[in-house]
Amino acid sequence: MARQALGTLEELAYKEAPSPVERDAAIQRFEYTFEAFWKALQAFLREREGLEAASPKRVFRLAHEVGLMGEEEARLALTMADDRNLTVHTYNEALAQAIFARLSGYAELMGKVLGRMVDEGHPL
Template sequence: MERVKERLQVARKALITLQELASKPNFTVLERDAAIQRFEYTFEAIWRAAQTFLFTMEGVAANSPKSAVRSSWQAGLLDEISSQAALRMCEARNMTVHTYNEKLAQ
C-alpha cells in the first residue's frame, strides 16, 4: 500500500506542474515544448500510479497505459467518458513521444 501512496503522490505533483504551465494564456515556443514534456511525464506518472493501484488493490496486472485505462474502467475507477478521454490521452502521448511535428505541437 505504501508504494501506491508514493506513486499517487508523484502523480499529483506532476499534475500540479502541468496545470501551472497549462493555465498560462499564451505560450512561447519554449513554454509549449515544456508543456509537452510535462504532459509526457505527468501521463507516465499517472498511468504508473494506476498500474500499481490496480495490481495492489485489485490484483490486476496492467502492463500498458491502455490496459491500465481499460482495467480502471472495468474496476469502476473511471466512468465511460473519463476512460474514453484517457484513451485519447494515450494516443496524444504516443504522438508526442514518437514523432515531432511542429503543427501538432502547436
C-alpha cells in the same frame, strides 16, 4: 510522485497564449506526468483489485471496468495515451499546438482520477 508531476504540468497547461518554449515545456511535463499517472494507476489496480496490466491503455480500460473512470473519462484517457505516443513528433508545429490545446483536459482528468485514488486510501 504522480501528484507532484501533475502540479508541474498544471503550471503551464492552462496558459492561454504560451510561447513556443512554454508550449514545448508543457508537452515535456505532460510526458512525465502521463508516465507517473498510469504507473500510479497500475499500482492501485494491482494492490486494490488484484489486476495486472503492462500497458497504459490496458490500465485505463481496467480502471473503467472497476469504476475508477467513467466511460467518457476512459475514452479521454485512451486519447491521452495516443497523444503521449505522438509527442516525439512535436517538431511538427501543428501537432504540438493540437496536443497543447488538449493538455488542460488531460490535467483535469488526471487530477480527478488521482483524487479518487487518494479517497480510496492509496498513497501517491
